[in-house]
Amino acid sequence: MAKSKSTQSAGSGAKKAAKPRFKQTFLDEMRRKLLKERAKYLHSAEEYQAEAESLLATREPGDVQFDEEGGEGTTVAVERERDLALSSQARHTVSQIDAAMERIENGTYGYCITSGAPIPVARLRAIPWAAERVEVKAGGLGRR
Numbered sequence: 181m182a183k184s185k186s187t188q189s190a191g192s193g194a195k196k197a198a199k200p201r202f203k204q205t206f207l208d209e210m211r212r213k214l215l216k217e218r219a220k221y222l223h224s225a226e227e228y229q230a231e232a233e234s235l236l237a238t239r240e241p242g243d244v245q246f247d248e249e250g251g252e253g254t255t256v257a258v259e260r261e262r263d264l265a266l267s268s269q270a271r272h273t274v275s276q277i278d279a280a281m282e283r284i285e286n287g288t289y290g291y292c293i294t295s296g297a298p299i300p301v302a303r304l305r306a307i308p309w310a311a312e313r314v315e316v317k318a319g320g321l322g323r324r
Contacts, residue, residue, distance in 0.1 A: 201290050201298065211284055213308045218277045221270045228267035235260045273309070280309035292316055 202210075235256050283289040290299050292313045303310050310317075 200287070206301075207284055207289065210289070210304065210308045211281065214277050214280055214284075217308065218274055221273045221277065225267045225270035225274065228263045228270065232260045232263035232267065235263065276309045276311065279311065283311075 280289065283291075290301075290304060291297070292299055293311045294316045295313060297313055299310055299313050303314060
């Protein structure tokens, strides 16, 4: 046991290591949430993409839908664009989740990428891939 303690001391003495902000159990919990959310958003992106492709294949350009959902009429192009936009948005969230996973690995998770200030734990629990503090994201403090 003495050997592992001295090895730890030697490793931390070479570089001033900051005390980790989070316990490993919290990081493991966030990693699980991120993986679950990643799978969900990736599935949604694929579904919306498939729906957009299906609309293109099954309907004629200019088709108009008149029913309760369509209101005054929705063209296939509008529906397709909506599906493509939703797919793109879901894929963007997947990339944000991937970036959060990288931050967990490199020890910067939970710190605002703009200001460097800690992101509140409540925000991370609500949005595990949050990269900025609310006031920064909203365009307030810390914006350049």
